[in-house]
Structure formats: C-alpha cells, structure tokens
Amino acid sequence: MKPENYMLLAIEEAKKATEHGDVPIGCIVVSESKVVAKQHNKVELLSDSTAHAEILAIREAQKAVGYKHLLSCQMYVTLEPCSMCAGAIVLSRLEKLHIAASDPKTGACGSLLNIVENSSLNHNCIVDFGLYEMESSELIRDFFKKIRERNGRRN
DSSP, X not given: OOHHHHHHHXXXXXXXXXXXXXXXXXXXXXXXXXXXXXXXXXHHHHTOTTOOHHHHHHHHHHHHHTSSOOTTEEEEEXXXXXXXXXXXXXXXXXXXXXXXXXXXXXXXXXXXXXXXXXXXXXXXXXXXXXXXXXXXXXXXXXXXXXXXXXXXXXX
C-alpha cells in the first residue's frame, strides 16, 4: 500500500471522532506494510485527557507486535502530535512519523517544539509533513466552526 493510502485511512479514522464529540484526529500505525493499529481521538468519549489518537494507536500497535518498542513501525497522523504524544512516540521508538497538518499552537514535532527530532534524547524519529494537509486541516476547521455556531458565535 502507498503512503497516501495509509493517510487516507487515518483521515477516515479521524472522521469517527466527531461521532462522539471529539476533535477529528486519526492515527494509523504500520509495520512491514501491514496496518497494526487504527485509532482516533477518544478524549470526550472516555473522559480521559490522555486518550489521544496517537497514544491509543501506540498501545494497540504494541499489543499487535508484542513488544514495547515499535522500531520498524511508521505512524500516519492527521494533525501534528502534542508534547505528550511526541514523548510517547520517542519512548515507543517509532521509526518514522507522517503528519498531514502542522499545529502551530501545540505541535511538538517541528512547529512549536520538536521533541521527536531532539538529538539530546535517546531516540529520534524521522518526520514527514504535508500528506493530505488540506483535507486534514479542513476536518479540524469544520469541527471547530460547528462548535462556534452551536455556541452562537460565527468566527
């Protein structure tokens, strides 16, 4: 499967998050061309501030590969991971991270901070930005636009 197909799976996963009021972020973990984890944000659903798509996908992938380190795995995520998720990516030793859209407010993989490529840490992750950036950004924009409209604000 091509990288584009994996990111499309992540986008489909992101759309599921809106069904239960969560920010539409989706994440896929691939090992040796096989999807070993598919998750989306479940913060609201589980009432758990750590239930980000990346954290849930890392846990699922670790179970699938049977080891805490995901050395030969790649992650596809629709929005740049926050500092918590970036730390988990480093600790789980993912090989490569594909990010659709950057997050200038909380992104910790190159925008605001760069945890995953920090040479002071014991592991670094290769990062690739921009695959289906517009589609992923649009999901986030539409989600927050609907919330503002529901709350009586237009912008």
